[in-house]
Amino acid sequence: xxxxxxxxxxxxxxxxxxxxxxxxxxxGLDAIFxxxxxxQAWLTGYDGWSxxxxxxxxxxxxxxxxxxxxxxxxxxxxxxxxxxxxxxxGYGDHFVQSTAIHPMQDLAVHLKRLGLDRAxxxxxxxxxxxxxxxxxxxTEELPDAKLIDATALVNWQRxxxxxxxxxxxxxxxxxxxxxxxxxxxxxAPGVRKNDLVADIMHAGISGVEGDWGDYPAIxxxxxxxxxxxxxxxxxxGTPMREGEATFFELSGCYRRYHAPLCRTVFLGTPPDEMLRxxxxxxEGIDAxxxxxxxxxxxxxxxxxxxxxxxxxxxxxxxRMGYSVGLSYPPDWxxxxxxxxxxxxxxxxxxMVFHFMPALWMDSWGLETTETILxxxxxxxxxxxxxxxxxxxxx
Amino acid sequence: xxxxxxxxxxxxxxxxxxxxxxxxxxxGLDAIFxxxxxxQAWLTGYDGWSxxxxxxxxxxxxxxxxxxxxxxxxxxxxxxxxxxxxxxxGYGDHFVQSTAIHPMQDLAVHLKRLGLDRAxxxxxxxxxxxxxxxxxxxTEELPDAKLIDATALVNWQRxxxxxxxxxxxxxxxxxxxxxxxxxxxxxAPGVRKNDLVADIMHAGISGVEGDWGDYPAIxxxxxxxxxxxxxxxxxxGTPMREGEATFFELSGCYRRYHAPLCRTVFLGTPPDEMLRxxxxxxEGIDAxxxxxxxxxxxxxxxxxxxxxxxxxxxxxxxRMGYSVGLSYPPDWxxxxxxxxxxxxxxxxxxMVFHFMPALWMDSWGLETTETILxxxxxxxxxxxxxxxxxxxxx
Numbered sequence: 001x002x003x004x005x006x007x008x009x010x011x012x013x014x015x016x017x018x019x020x021x022x023x024x025x026x027x028g029l030d031a032i033f034x035x036x037x038x039x040q041a042w043l044t045g046y047d048g049w050s051x052x053x054x055x056x057x058x059x060x061x062x063x064x065x066x067x068x069x070x071x072x073x074x075x076x077x078x079x080x081x082x083x084x085x086x087x088x089x090g091y092g093d094h095f096v097q098s099t100a101i102h103p104m105q106d107l108a109v110h111l112k113r114l115g116l117d118r119a120x121x122x123x124x125x126x127x128x129x130x131x132x133x134x135x136x137x138x139t140e141e142l143p144d145a146k147l148i149d150a151t152a153l154v155n156w157q158r159x160x161x162x163x164x165x166x167x168x169x170x171x172x173x174x175x176x177x178x179x180x181x182x183x184x185x186x187x188a189p190g191v192r193k194n195d196l197v198a199d200i201m202h203a204g205i206s207g208v209e210g211d212w213g214d215y216p217a218i219x220x221x222x223x224x225x226x227x228x229x230x231x232x233x234x235x236x237g238t239p240m241r242e243g244e245a246t247f248f249e250l251s252g253c254y255r256r257y258h259a260p261l262c263r264t265v266f267l268g269t270p271p272d273e274m275l276r277x278x279x280x281x282x283e284g285i286d287a288x289x290x291x292x293x294x295x296x297x298x299x300x301x302x303x304x305x306x307x308x309x310x311x312x313x314x315x316x317x318x319r320m321g322y323s324v325g326l327s328y329p330p331d332w333x334x335x336x337x338x339x340x341x342x343x344x345x346x347x348x349x350x351m352v353f354h355f356m357p358a359l360w361m362d363s364w365g366l367e368t369t370e371t372i373l374x375x376x377x378x379x380x381x382x383x384x385x386x387x388x389x390x391x392x393x394x
Numbered sequence: 395x396x397x398x399x400x401x402x403x404x405x406x407x408x409x410x411x412x413x414x415x416x417x418x419x420x421x422g423l424d425a426i427f428x429x430x431x432x433x434q435a436w437l438t439g440y441d442g443w444s445x446x447x448x449x450x451x452x453x454x455x456x457x458x459x460x461x462x463x464x465x466x467x468x469x470x471x472x473x474x475x476x477x478x479x480x481x482x483x484g485y486g487d488h489f490v491q492s493t494a495i496h497p498m499q500d501l502a503v504h505l506k507r508l509g510l511d512r513a514x515x516x517x518x519x520x521x522x523x524x525x526x527x528x529x530x531x532x533t534e535e536l537p538d539a540k541l542i543d544a545t546a547l548v549n550w551q552r553x554x555x556x557x558x559x560x561x562x563x564x565x566x567x568x569x570x571x572x573x574x575x576x577x578x579x580x581x582a583p584g585v586r587k588n589d590l591v592a593d594i595m596h597a598g599i600s601g602v603e604g605d606w607g608d609y610p611a612i613x614x615x616x617x618x619x620x621x622x623x624x625x626x627x628x629x630x631g632t633p634m635r636e637g638e639a640t641f642f643e644l645s646g647c648y649r650r651y652h653a654p655l656c657r658t659v660f661l662g663t664p665p666d667e668m669l670r671x672x673x674x675x676x677e678g679i680d681a682x683x684x685x686x687x688x689x690x691x692x693x694x695x696x697x698x699x700x701x702x703x704x705x706x707x708x709x710x711x712x713r714m715g716y717s718v719g720l721s722y723p724p725d726w727x728x729x730x731x732x733x734x735x736x737x738x739x740x741x742x743x744x745m746v747f748h749f750m751p752a753l754w755m756d757s758w759g760l761e762t763t764e765t766i767l768x769x770x771x772x773x774x775x776x777x778x779x780x781x782x783x784x785x786x787x788x
Contacts, residue, residue, distance in 0.1 A: 049612055050626035052522075052725035072712070072754060075624035093712035094736065097729055099546075125527035128446075128724075133519035133545065135526035151527065152493075194606035198599040205592040212588035212631025218443055219609045230469035232444035237606025318466070318487035329723045330522075331446035335491055342488065360466060 006045030006082040007255045008164055013082055016042060019157045021061055024122065031060045031114075032122035032150050033107070033138075035129040036335075037328035039154040040067065041256060044083060048076040051129050051328060053096055054103040060114065063087075068107060070096060104134050108141030117142060122150025128330065155336045159323050160350040165257065166373065169325065169352055173259035173371060173383040174208040175252025180261050180384075183222070183248040184391050187265045193235045193246075197222060204252055214253040217332040221249035228365030231358070242268040245390075247358070247367035251332055258324050258332045260354040261384045262367035265391045274366065277359055278390035280312035281368050285388065288339075288355055292372055292380035298337050298345045298353075305357045306341070317341070320357040324371060349376045352383070366390065400439030400476040401649050402558055407476055410436060413551045415455055418516065425454045425508075426516035426544050427501070427532075429523040430729075431722035433548040434461065435650060438477060442470040445523050445722060447490055448497040454508065457481075462501060464490060498528050502535030511536060516544025522724065549730045553717050554744040559651065560767065563719065563746055567653035567765060567777040568602040569646025574655050574778075577616070577642040578785050581659045587629045587640075591616055598646055608647040611726040615643035622759030625752070636662040639784075641752070641761035645726055652718050652726045654748040655778045656761035659785045668760065671753055672784035674706035675762055679782065682733075682749055686766055686774035692731050692739045692747075699751045700735070711735070714751040718765060743770045746777070760784065 006013070020043065024032060034040055037051040043065050044057055055069030064083040071090035078085050091106035111117065123138070124130050126149075139147055161169065182203040186196050197220050207213035223233040225244035240246065244267060251260040266274070284305040291304035302320055309316045321339030324332060332354075337345035339355060356369035368388060372380035400407070414437065418426060428434055431445040437459050438451055449463030458477040465484035472479050485500035505511065517532070518524050520543075533541055555563065576597040580590050591614050601607035617627040619638035634640065638661060645654040660668070678699040685698035696714055703710045715733030718726060726748075731739035733749060750763035762782060766774035 047628075048624065048626040049615060049628055049724070052612075052727075072625045075754070076627050079621060079624055079627065093734075096713055097716075097727075097732060123526070125530065126525050128522040128525070130526050131520050131522070132517070132524050132526050132529035133543070135529075136519065149527070192606065194608075195600050198596040198607070201595040201599055202592040205588050205595060207588060207631065210631070212586065212629075213592070214588075215613045215628065218446075221443060227473060230442065230473055231466045232442040233470050233473065234441075234443055234609065235606075237601065237604070319490055322491075330443070333446075333491075338491060340487075360469070 006080060008045070010082050012162060012164060013043065013045065016157065017059065017065065020059060020154055023153050023157060024061070027122065027150060027153060028120060029122040029148060029150060030119035031058060031116050032153065033058055034154055035124050036127050036154065037129060038326045042154065042158055042326055044081045046077055047080045047256065048073060050076060054134060058111070058114070068110060102133065102137040104137040105141055108138060111142060116145060118144045120146045120148055122153060123147050124151045125149040126151040152335055155334055158325060158334060159336050160348050161325055161352055165325060166350065166352070168254050168257035169259050169371070170383060171211045171254040172252045172257050174211065175204055175213050175254060176250065176259045176261040176371070177384050177386055178208055179204045179250045179252055180248060180263050180386050183250065184263060184265055187240060187246060187267065187393060189242045189267050190239045192237050192239050193222060193224070194237045197235045200250060211254055214255055216251040216253040216258060217327040217329045218251070222246060223365065226363060229360055229363065231360055240267060245270065245274065245364050245366065247365050249367055256326050256328065258327055259371040259383050260324060260332060260369065261371060261386065262356060262358065262369040263386060263391060264366050264368060265393060267393050269394055270390065270392060274364060275390070276312065277314060277366055280309055280314055281357065281359060281366060282388055284308035284357060285355070285368065285370065288357065289372065289379045289382070292347060292355065292374060293378060294347050294349050294374055294376055296347050298339050298343045298347065299341050301339045301355065302341050314359070316357065316359060321353050321355040324352055324354045347374045349374055400474060402439070404476050406556060406558060407437065407439065410551065411453065411459065414453060414548055417547050417551060418455070421516065421544060421547060422514060423516040423542060423544060424513035425452060425510050426547065427452055428548055429518050430521050430548065431523065432720045436548065436552055436720055438475045440471055441474045441650065442467060444470060448528060452505070452508070462504060496527065496531040498531040499535055502532060505536060510539060512538045514540045514542055516547055517541050518545045519543040520545040546729055549728055552719060552728060553730050554742050555719055555746055559719060560744065562648050562651035563653050563765070564777060565605045565648040566646040566651050568605065569598055569607050569648060570644065570653045570655040570778050571780055572602055573598045573644045573646055574642060574657050574780050577644065578657060578659055581634060581640060581661065581787060583636045583661055584633045586631050586633050587616060587618070588631050591629045594644060605648055608649055610645045610647040610652060611721040611723045612645070616640060617759070620757060623754055623757065625754055634661060639664065639668065639758050639760065641759050643761055650720050650722065652721055653765040653777050654718060654726060654763065655765060655780065656750060656752065656763040657780060657785060658760050658762060659787060661787050663788055664784065664786060668758060669784070670706065671708060671760055674703055674708055675751065675753060675760060676782055678702035678751060679749070679762065679764065682751065683766065683773045683776070686741060686749065686768060687772060688741050688743050688768055688770055690741050692733050692737045692741065693735050695733045695749065696735050708753070710751065710753060715747050715749040718746055718748045741768045743768055
């Protein structure tokens with residue numbers, strides 16, 4: 001968060017809102033109520049760890065967006081949003097985790113006051129921060145309104161990044177390089193995994209020169225050996241061991257913008273099978289980067305990677321990347337386009353993806369990934385600059 | 395996470411499940427589908443940062459619980475759950491963030507296979523990880539079943555902690571002391587806030603002696619000066635300044651168990667008003683601890699605190715604490731009993747609360763809190779041992 005200053009110029013927020021309003025018109029929506037914290041931040045600048053209670057942004061075709069949340073978080077709204085204070089609304093503490101009343105009852109009063117009692121209102125049906133109960137209560141409180149699924153409507157406006165946003169992601173990428181270097185340098189037999197993660201966290205949050213580090217939306221994923229066959233284990237206090245691969249799935253974060261980056265470190269002499277897979281993975285990534293050009297589709301990236309892997313006798317299907325940028329826990333993905341064979345999103349300059357064709361095998365895992373920027377011409381540009389290889393420390 | 399070993403003895407999980415089944419019978423439920431990651435972990439041991447996709451635990455009156463999630467997370471399930479591998483189920487990657495199909499369609503197939511197509515099934519309507527869309531799809535896929543709100547049904551079984559759980563919370567408390575001491579010692583004019591937070595994170599994750607630190611469910615909240623009038627701002631790169639109070643809302647975490655602890659540091663000479671408020675706050679906390687005894691109610695704690703504050707001419711209403719223990723982001727609260735005047739939960743030995751009667755005033759904030767254990771006799775026991783005062787560094 002930045003005290004009393006939103007992360008971007010007000011003109012940038014105005015532009016974002018104008019884009020969003022076009023999408024609202026196309027979807028036939030009079031208003032949207034946005035609960036995704038990333039969408040809230042993107043539209044208003046709001047930044048605080050308060051999304052564990054109900055809060056959101058109301059956007060209509062006219063006027064400033066309205067941030068609505070818990071009364072005690074209005075102060076945070078006033079200090080981080082670009083709008084006038086009258087457009088920061090709060091509900092009383094007695095609504096919080098009550099079983100008798102629900103914050104959506106308070107929201108409904110505001111929506112009615114705004115003339116939206118018979119409106120078509122978009123809500124984010126598939127979001128962590130819009131619960132099944134919230135939807136049930138809002139539906140009941142607004143019997144004459146129509147609540148329409150607008151999941152990802154705002155997210156899709158975010159997929160092509162502005163110059164200012166790319167600047168933030170580049171700063172995050174510098175921090176990503178620092179944390180991955182820290183992991184590679186410190187990994188050694190006998191080092192407790194949590195001590196290594198402590199160093200990784202310290203490196204990320206201290207940041208790079210004047211650019212302070214923010215918290216990434218996902219904590220370090222750092223499993224070793226057999227644990228690395230599982231994609232989402234975090235860490236424990238076990239010392240690292242000779243003969244094991246550890247993958248580091250990490251991201252620097254600059255003002256909520258991410259540039260995820262993964263590398264794998266092997267302590268000792270890797271088995272031939274792993275070395276061959278690593279070679280195939282690197283060749284596949286090269287092919288993916290070439291396919292990741294404006295005018296191509298996201299599936300072209302996945303298919304290019306899979307073709308190379310197939311040539312090497314490795315089958316890899318499923319999702320191997322996603323759009324990234326502004327994010328809050330529990331996910332640093334933007335939840336729009338995925339890099340996978342069934343996704344046909346057309347690539348445009350200014351899109352940013354985490355291209356992550358990880359290999360999770362029966363007895364080990366190998367993650368080597370890049371955050372890539374789609375350019376007007378030519379292959380995608382990896383935003384981090386770390387050798388793309390299986391790091392072997394013997 | 396702990397490789398191949400659940401955090402507790404299987405007998406403890408069996409006991410938890412027996413308690414939960416009684417609550418299910420009382421609520422007239424044939425089965426529950428639990429999406430809260432803390433509830434999943436409490437019943438099965440599952441631990442991984444995979445809750446950003448749909449997953450959950452099915453519990454019926456017979457048999458082991460069944461963990462269900464993304465196919466690639468089955469490996470994590472096998473390595474952290476205590477159940478047999480046949481009770482770890484996975485859905486394909488093509489369901490992830492698809493707009494055409496939804497993971498709840500896969501879940502419905504399993505529920506039908508288990509004979510639950512006409513059953514009364516409890517779901518957690520008010521939870522981050524059970525979206526409005528998930529509920530809509532599950533309702534549609536199970537037209538003959540009855541989906542009943544079972545929000546917090548499992549959470550309430552967690553409110554009285556076992557000896558083993560209290561042992562984990564005590565370990566977390568040692569880590570909390572370390573992180574708060576780090577904050578107090580390192581706070582000084584000119585220190586960038588993010589550098590201080592980097593040290594705090596490092597202290598927490600490196601842990602205390604053999605006890606490794608896990609990630610707390612909330613990142614450090616460390617606002618200074620006017621920012622501290624807002625409850626939930628995180629940090630930025632601004633150097634700390636003479637003449638400002640900073641509150642540190644932190645928690646150690648040991649295997650997902652928390653012991654939150656807050657202290658406030660003033661750099662320079664605090665205004666008289668703040669010193670008087672701090673004195674009132676400490677006296678109020680003492681009164682709250684005395685009221686926090688088995689047989690009393692949670693509201694008695696709040697009322698005891700408020701009476702003292704009122705005597706000092708300070709009005710403080712609202713929520714001032716909550717049950718804590720096992721948690722995942724975005725909240726370290728257990729989401730059961732709150733310490734507030736309208737909550738009449740009867741206190742029992744073995745309950746653990748974060749008693750947090752913070753004061754957020756017009757131009758500053760003052761957080762001094764304790765994680766407390768309710769005992770058979772006498773006042774509650776604070777689990778951390780840090781001087782209870784406004785720390786002044788001049």
